[in-house]
Amino acid sequence: MVTNDIIQKFKNLLGDKFVLTEKNDLIPYSKDETSDAQAFPDAVLKPENAQQISQIIRIANEYLIPVTPRGLGTGVSGGALPIKGGIVLSLERFTRIIDIDKGNMVTVVEPGVITGKLSEAVEKQGLFYPPDPASLDSCSIGGNIAESAGGPRAVKYGTTKDYVRGLEIVLPTGEMITLGGRIHKDVTGYNIIGIIIGSEGTLAIVTKIILKLLPLPKFRVDLLIPFQDFRNASSAINKIFETSIIPVNIEFIEKKAINALKLYLEEDFPFSEAGAHLLVGIDGNTKENIEKEYETIGEVCLNAGAIDVFVADTPQTKERLWKARRSLHDALEKKSRIMEREDVVVPVTNIPDLLDFIHRLSEETGLEIVPFGHAGDGNVHVNILKMDTPESEWKRKSNEAVEKLLKEVIRLGGTLSGEHGIGIVKKKFIPLSMSKAEIDLAKRIKQAFDPNNILNPGKIFQ
């Protein structure tokens, strides 16, 4: 229970304005982007610095109050939902880009910085922060660290975990610690940064971040490559890698997703009659190299059954393609507000088998299943749409379909989630992917960080 006395302590610490308790004010913090999920906190706290967070955590420990950290609420596995009540700790006031350090090729930021804003800021200085979740205009760097967010560019550039050089964190026991720094190497002690990344706000609250930057590539071209059917498109992915060219991205989009996009954006899409598209990006520092690479990729795809190769090399054409790609989630949501959103990963060479399986699963169950996403790194978003499936059948049918899908993913050498995390929506499937010994070890790590289990309880393993 968060009593009035405790609320008063928080108000004394933060000021009345930054402690929300009215039902209407709590509504935005009771949801994230997870389909059909909601949980209300007793209060929302909006601190502005790590010292305040440390004091909040000490009070929370004293009264055993659950604390759920929150970035900007775009998560799709329910990680920011306060399912045990208590406090939502919003990092929305941590919005400073503290430094862009060209000498050390790093940036120092607060966790509430919007990912897309950081990318723009560093690009103005000729630098590059590659992780690019499709939600980049609305998600935060802190949320990205907590989920180890990826994005299309992961094929060539990796995910958030590959860019974190240092962190300042507040432990669930209230101590503040700094890890790493503006340094390339660090094997002093355990890799605690590695444990925090992807821990979904269950082990620590991230209050400052040092991120590695790269030089900004001078040129970039995107290819939209339509195929007659999804099998040609999926088998072309491996053929692209056989050329030894590593594209920035290889996104896979099927016809069902294109149809949803056309309805949502109210505009046509190039080659919209094709069975599937690949969206392949290439970057580099000379036009000649890029031209050579896209000609090679184009040829390989045409030999693999592509209908055509559309080259987007102007800002307008590129923007049109990426706007469409980034709208896929919303387009499907317009078709069916309720859906199961899986985020599975398999070895890239098994993508054709996975897509075959998904098609069979859709036929078998009669459910509309739309796969799309980062096929070039083996990470496919599999969306199972409720559409007009009767309420009485939806839970059972979708559960069975998800379980079959995840078992097949494991059989193919894959795992449950590539970037969306486990949160509340996938925790029951954890034993499919992790052994008892591994789960027990993870629980002991949680216990070591958070002996009173106050930080984001009920998530991942609980």
Ligand SMILES: Cc1cc2nc3c(=O)[nH]c(=O)nc-3n(C[C@H](O)[C@H](O)[C@H](O)COP(=O)(O)OP(=O)(O)OC[C@H]3O[C@@H](n4cnc5c(N)ncnc54)[C@H](O)[C@@H]3O)c2cc1C
């Ligand atoms: C349209 C759409 C497209 C998306 N595309 C992608 C994509 O391409 N790739 C991808 O990886 N994800 C994608 N996502 C998912 C989502 O945007 C990411 O998971 C993102 O990293 C969440 O950031 P957030 O700031 O919204 O975090 P929130 O949703 O607020 O929180 C997510 C988790 O992080 C924890 N957390 C947040 N901040 C902190 C902090 N400072 N310290 C400790 N824990 C914290 C929370 O407790 C929670 O568990 C997409 C979502 C949508 C809606």
